[in-house]
Amino acid sequence: MVLSRFWLSIFISSIVFVVVSLFTGNSYTIDFILNGKKDDxxxxxxxxxxxxxxxxxxxxxxxxxxxxxxxxxxxxxxxxxxxxxxxxxxxxxxQKSDGLLPTCKSTLIDLILPLIAYLAFFCGLMELLIISGATEKLAKVLSPVFVKVFPSIPKNHPSISYMTLNFAANFLGLDSAATPFGLKAMESLQEINPEKDKASDAQIMFMCLHASGLTLIATSIIGYRAAANAANPADVMLPCIITSFIGTIAAFLIVGVKQKINFKSASLVIGLMVLIAAIIGLLMYVNHLDLIGKNYFTSNLSALILVGIIVATLILSFVKEKKFGEAKTTVYETFVAGANNGVKTGVTIFPYVLGMLVAISLFRNSGLFEIISNWIAFAFSNMGVSKEITNALPVALLRPFSSAGSRGFLIDSMNTFGADSLTGRLSSIFQCSAESTFYVIAVYFGSVNIKNTRYALGTMLLVDVVCVITAILVATWFF
Structure with missing residues (x-):
């Protein structure tokens, strides 16, 4: 209900603002809002x-x-x-972004079709992991921790392994793999959801943890900074990790309090300590590398792990081929069946993504977003916040709506103020510290036809605010 009203308010307010601007003479034409393309x-x-x-x-x-x-x-x-x-x-x-009609086209061609291809491939791999029994074993190993975080999930439930793979993919910057694993997790959680059109506690916890965006290897950010001639493109890695980690902890605590989770559980504390130790260990290793070493490590680690997952899945399927025979199928037929499910999932989420992106396109091109952004920046400047920080705020404000839009602001801020300026670095941290909230909600809840997201949207936006504040504090501390 909240998401629906928010979507309607964006749509209607943008259209009203555009029409008023036209008839008051502030705009000459509104054709660009319908047919224009970005940067025209x-x-x-x-x-x-x-x-x-x-x-x-x-x-x-x-x-x-x-x-x-x-x-x-x-x-x-x-x-x-x-x-x-x-x-x-x-x-x-x-023009700030594509108009309404080009957005419809680009959503299908540039977003949904590639997403369907990723979904088909990784859902095919997931089906191999399911039949081979790998997901069941992974769920058994991680159940002691996950049943504390997700008390409504039965012990050893398959969703545990899917969520683990999603978190791991996000952690390592494997975006193409994270979405298919996450959608499979939502599908599995929906099977035990008593109210099919209403988000369950487990789904909300998963969504909020996923959207908090805990990432160790911010490969894309490093690439953008390198392209902008940053002296050390990887110097924002540690601030990004700290910011996203605090965002993840905030998401866990906010949702945990709401769902009355026992934070004193020994298995939960041990799991958290292991995660912190892993982050610190990897940070210490990366920190001792020189510039070329850091760039080499960050550009290859994620790719190697992704290739490792694919190879391990295929080898395991070959070793456990008898299980495929018992299921009256073959390894290849199982992969094809999983890929087919991935295609169906992609088709299902298309209308949800389209509706959200079209609304965001209108919001940006109408000029309403820019006015709101300027008001917020003006308010911050009157509170004594430095101009270097307020110049980076458009990235933070647009990030919950559009990853591509905020990325455009990021690149513009580095080109305008310099990649090594506080504005350029802070913009980078904003970009990698959280997910695109509205896109994520549209994709994940849309994939299982959930209409009532309950308190998920409010929590995710609150976590976005926590990430913004943390990013500012961390950036001014480091740089």
């Missing part, structure tokens, strides 16, 4: 050639392509005059 110039006026300033008219008539650009800067395009069909079209600024 925005049409702000159209005049006859004798209505433009004389120096502009002369420049246009002398220009070979009858185009004049005023104060053109590669990183910040300004006003462009184009003479065509007896009128001069005036463009200024660029």
């Amino acid at each position: 110039p925005i049409l702000i006026a159209e005049k006859y050639i004798n209505q433009v300033p004389v120096f502009v008219k002369d420049s246009i008539e002398k220009a070979p392509n009858q185009t004049m650009v005023v104060n053109k800067i590669a990183t910040n395009p300004d006003t462009t005059y184009i003479y065509k069909n007896k009128t001069v079209k005036i463009f200024s600024g660029v």
Whole structure:
């Protein structure tokens, strides 16, 4: 219900704002909101050639392509005059994101189709792990800890192994594998959910822990910083880990208090200590490497682990081939059956993702997001927060809505202020410290047709706030 109302409020407020802007003269056209593409110039006026300033008219008539650009800067395009069909079209600024119709197209082609391919492959592997008995053994090993965190899940339930693989994939930056494992976990948890259209306690806990985004190897962030000529692209690794870890702990505590979980459980404390020890151990190892060593390690660890998972799954399936025979199938047929389920899951979640991304597109292109962002930045600046921090806030504000959108702000902030500035580094930490909340909710709850997300959205947004505050504190401490 909360998500539905939030979605409606974004949609309606954006449309009202656009219409009011058009009729009050603040916008010349709203076509770009429907048909425009990201980074396209925005049409702000159209005049006859004798209505433009004389120096502009002369420049246009002398220009070979009858185009004049005023104060053109590669990183910040300004006003462009184009003479065509007896009128001069005036463009200024660029579009923040794709319009409504291009968003519909790109959601299918650039997001859903690749996602379906990932789902098909990894769901095929998951089916092999299920038939071979690997998921059952993993669940038995981890049950002592998971039954404390998820008391409503029966001991040795298959969802435990799926959630473990999801957390591990997120931890190591394996985004392509994390989503299929996570969707399989939600599907498994839905089987024991007594109210099928309402999120269970276990599903909410899983979603909040997943969305907190605990990541050890922020490969993509390091890549963006390297492309922006950062002196040490990996210098934000430790702040990213600390921020995402605190976000994960906050998510666990908030949901745990709500669900009355026993935090004094010995197995729970031991599991947490093992996780902390693993993080510290890996950090100590990475910290002693030089710059080239860090880049080599971070770029290869995730890939090697992913290849290792694939190889181990195939070898185990070969060794346990008798189990496939007992199930009256073969290893290859099992993989195909799992892949087919992955395709069906991708088709199921498409409408949920489409609805959310279209609303976000309208919200950004309407200019409403930018106004709200400026208000928040203004409020922070009046509270004494430095301009370097407020310049990075657009990344934090857009991150819950759109990973691609916040990534655009991240790259822009590094290009504008420098990759090694506090703004550039803080933007990097914002980008890797949490998931895209609304996208995650649309995908995961949509995959099992849950309509009532209960307190999941509120908790995840609260965790986003915790991550933002932590990121600011950690960034100012480190840099």
